[in-house]
Amino acid sequence: MTGYLAFLKKEVIEYIRTYKLFIMLIVFAVFGITNPLMAKLMPEILESLATDGVIITFPEPTAYDAWTQFFKNATQIGLVVIVILFSGILSSELSKGTLINLLTKGLSRTAVILSKFTCMVMAWTVSIALCFGLTYGYTMYLFPEDQTSNLLFSVLCLWLFGLFLLAALLFSASLTKSNYGCLLITGVVVLVCMLMNIIPALHKYNPISLSTDNIGLIVNSIDVTSLYSVILISCLLSLIFVSLSVLIFRKKQL
Amino acid sequence: MGILEIKQLYKSFGCHEVLNGLDMDVPEHSIFGFVGQNGAGKTTTMKIILGLLKPDSGSVTVCGEKVTYGETKTNRNIGFLPDVPEFYGYMNPMEYLKLCGEITGLTKYKIELKCEELLELVGLKYEKKKKIGGFSRGMKQRLGIAQALLNEPKLLICDEPTSALDPVGRKEILDILSAAKGKTTILFSTHILSDVERVCDRIAVLHGGKIALSGTLSEMKDRYRHNGFVLEFENEKEACFFENAEELKKPEISLSRNKNVVTVLMTGRDMDGHFLLCILSQKRITPLKFTVMEPTLESLFMEVVR
Amino acid sequence: MDLAVLKEYFPFLIPLIILQIVLSITALIHVLRHPRYRFGNKVMWVLVVLFIQFIGPALYFALGRGEE
Numbered sequence: 136m137t138g139y140l141a142f143l144k145k146e147v148i149e150y151i152r153t154y155k156l157f158i159m160l161i162v163f164a165v166f167g168i169t170n171p172l173m174a175k176l177m178p179e180i181l182e183s184l185a186t187d188g189v190i191i192t193f194p195e196p197t198a199y200d201a202w203t204q205f206f207k208n209a210t211q212i213g214l215v216v217i218v219i220l221f222s223g224i225l226s227s228e229l230s231k232g233t234l235i236n237l238l239t240k241g242l243s244r245t246a247v248i249l250s251k252f253t254c255m256v257m258a259w260t261v262s263i264a265l266c267f268g269l270t271y272g273y274t275m276y277l278f279p280e281d282q283t284s285n286l287l288f289s290v291l292c293l294w295l296f297g298l299f300l301l302a303a304l305l306f307s308a309s310l311t312k313s314n315y316g317c318l319l320i321t322g323v324v325v326l327v328c329m330l331m332n333i334i335p336a337l338h339k340y341n342p343i344s345l346s347t348d349n350i351g352l353i354v355n356s357i358d359v360t361s362l363y364s365v366i367l368i369s370c371l372l373s374l375i376f377v378s379l380s381v382l383i384f385r386k387k388q389l
Numbered sequence: 390m391g392i393l394e395i396k397q398l399y400k401s402f403g404c405h406e407v408l409n410g411l412d413m414d415v416p417e418h419s420i421f422g423f424v425g426q427n428g429a430g431k432t433t434t435m436k437i438i439l440g441l442l443k444p445d446s447g448s449v450t451v452c453g454e455k456v457t458y459g460e461t462k463t464n465r466n467i468g469f470l471p472d473v474p475e476f477y478g479y480m481n482p483m484e485y486l487k488l489c490g491e492i493t494g495l496t497k498y499k500i501e502l503k504c505e506e507l508l509e510l511v512g513l514k515y516e517k518k519k520k521i522g523g524f525s526r527g528m529k530q531r532l533g534i535a536q537a538l539l540n541e542p543k544l545l546i547c548d549e550p551t552s553a554l555d556p557v558g559r560k561e562i563l564d565i566l567s568a569a570k571g572k573t574t575i576l577f578s579t580h581i582l583s584d585v586e587r588v589c590d591r592i593a594v595l596h597g598g599k600i601a602l603s604g605t606l607s608e609m610k611d612r613y614r615h616n617g618f619v620l621e622f623e624n625e626k627e628a629c630f631f632e633n634a635e636e637l638k639k640p641e642i643s644l645s646r647n648k649n650v651v652t653v654l655m656t657g658r659d660m661d662g663h664f665l666l667c668i669l670s671q672k673r674i675t676p677l678k679f680t681v682m683e684p685t686l687e688s689l690f691m692e693v694v695r
Numbered sequence: 696m697d698l699a700v701l702k703e704y705f706p707f708l709i710p711l712i713i714l715q716i717v718l719s720i721t722a723l724i725h726v727l728r729h730p731r732y733r734f735g736n737k738v739m740w741v742l743v744v745l746f747i748q749f750i751g752p753a754l755y756f757a758l759g760r761g762e763e
Contacts, residue, residue: 141491145477152479154725154756161718165711165749172707220757232475236536239439239469241461242492276706385459389441 138246142237146254155220156258162216163262166208167269171277174200198281199354201274206293206349209266214297217262218321221255221304223314225384230312235389248305248381255301263294285359289352292362296345299369300325302376309380309387342369392417392544392574393438398447400433407433409598411447415544415591420570422589423578426694429595431578432472435548439469452543465493468537468573472549474529478522482513482532485521486539493540507535511565527558534565538573545575551584563588582686592686594693601693609689617682618665622649627674636668652682715748722752731761 150156177200178193228234238244267290274281300321307320328343338344344365351357393415400408407430415421425431436442438449443458450456451463476485483504490500508514511531516524521532530550537545547566551559559581566575567588579585585592586606593603602609622628628649631637637644643654653665662681669676701708722744730737740759743751 137494138492141488144491145480145488148484149477149479154721154760157721158753158756161714161749162753164714168707168711168714172704216753232471232473233477235441235471236469236474236476236533237489237492238441238461239464239467240489240492240536240540241464241494243461244459273707388443389436 138242139250142242142246143250143253146250147257150254150258156261159217159220159258159262160265163209163213163266164269166205166213167266168273170204170208170266170270171201171273173204174274175277196278198274198278198283199350201270201278202283202286202353203350205266205270206289206346209263209293210296210346213262213266214300217259217297218300218304218318221301222308222318222321224251224255224305224317225308226312226314226317229389238389244385244387245381248309248377248384252301252305252377252380255305256298259297259301260294263290263297283353284355285352288359289349292345292352292366293349295366295369296342299342299345299373299376302373302380305380306376306383309383339364340368341365342372345369391415392452393576394450395434395438396448396450398434398437398449399445400430400437400442401445406598408437408444408447411595411599413593413600413603415574415576417543417574418570419591420566420575420577420589422585422592423576423595424580424582424585424592424690425578425595426580430598431595432548434595435469435546435576435578438546439464439467465540466543468540468542468545470530470533470537470545470547470550473526473553474533474536476521476529476532476536478520481518481520482508482535483517485532486536489536489539495540503539507538510538510568511535512561527554527561530554530558530562531565534562534569538569542573545569545573547575547577549579550577551579551581559584582690586686594690596694602689606686610683617655618653618662619678619680619682620651620653620665620676621678622651622674622676625649631669631672631674631676634668634672636671718749718752719745722755725760726755729761732759733761735759 174196178196181193234247238247271286303324304317304321307324308314308317310320311317325343328341331337331341332343332347339361342365344362348357348362352359352362391414393413395411395413398408398411399406411430411434413434423431423434433442437444437458438451438456440456440458440461440463448455452466454463454466456463480488486504486507487500490503495503504517508517511534513528513531513535516528521529524532530553534547534550537547550562550566554562563584566577569575570588577585577589589606591603591605592609594601596602604612620628620631622631625648628646628651632644632646632651637653641656645652655661655664662679666679723741726737726740726744732740735743740755743759744755745751747754
């Protein structure tokens, strides 16, 4: 436990001093502000692109458009940035040999994995909260009349998907020696989820639903209860990934 | 009982056998020189002692406790200095030592005290607030020693601590190690023999995956002392005359001459300097110099490795 | 774009501009104070960091920043 806390502290210092947290916060803050802005401006931009004579009218933008932007950007760009930033989470320490010192000081390998996971999840939580807060504030400002339903639940689903992805990333990192290998395996995990999504019957159990059903939840076309099974499965899978990472890392020859 | 005991250690990587039944015993309060060529398996042995690598068979005991791979329990008695220690470049030495102290479970007060003391010992007192990222090799090595001594280990393992350093840096490290001798046992791997001669009191030579030779430095020199003599004569004529003496034409004796200097190596048990002195007095020759050859660690090493 | 429209977007533009400036300046200071990069040189990174909005500094911290 002391090892876990000490190493967690070191991870936090590392995120701050190597500008990892800084980049994440800026990226997510920029998204947070631009999401509603893009929603608002999109019709005007499209109209200005339209050729003369053709008059296309677009429906007035609403809060849903802002949230569509939010879920699209946070999953497609935000999570990709996070995965790239964290791809070297184990490999950089192993290849440089910085971990050897601490392990020979009696730091348990389980503590290493668990504190790394905790710190990644913390960074993701702060980032998504910042992005959500900004988008929420500006959406209220631009579209004060629009009502959304299940907003927090929908964001929570997205957060859980991020957690699942980070667990998969950690598992990949414990399997390979390089950060490219780690990226590759994480990519394969996501790809498998996407392919499985083709079969409608599996949709209820596929973690990727957590990142695709968000808009449906907000406009009430998808029922909250239909996601309970996938939430349970994602939690379980994350737990399995983290446990496997611990087991693999404990057996790794350094 | 030794502080570190290794019995019948085997380890191979693929089909390449690195350790082949290694036995070693390191007594308490010694500086134990662990000598071997590059690739002889020194680092592998050390990593097994630290539980970082899994041996194929054999056992390692530290302070009476068996080392198991993947567990780091025995490491609380060990301090380890890797050959090129790497630290987090964004931290300063003080922060790094505190991190190490927290991991080993020292109290806050103790950490504070120890950090100051060790940074003083390794001469990084004035750099304690500077980022490690800007440190030179030698400074990192010194911080490595401080880090290794933090938990007052009974056994300090140094993997080639001097190999990557310039002469000044090497001297500094060796001085620090000598200073630490009273407090801990040091296992010190290297292929630089002069370093061993400078600080170690016991050595073991690793060759072919086994300990080819071990003992205290003086013991080993005694055991491997050749009856070797160097005689310098006034001129080449006398040297030739001595060289061709009938009494020296024996299989146990090998002679070589370089101008007026003759080197005699004798392997016979009952032959010694007196025998040569007798011949000299019989022939009525007085050499300019008569010296007994001291075996160097290098000659011992070369002999074992060959 | 007339002033009225611009005014409407002030609450968006100002934070974005502040973020961009903070990001650029942080990156610029880092570029100037740590003259070792994984690739490229000082002039290149100064230009990238100052003139490519958001992505430039992010690229620098993620890819160009040398080891400490």
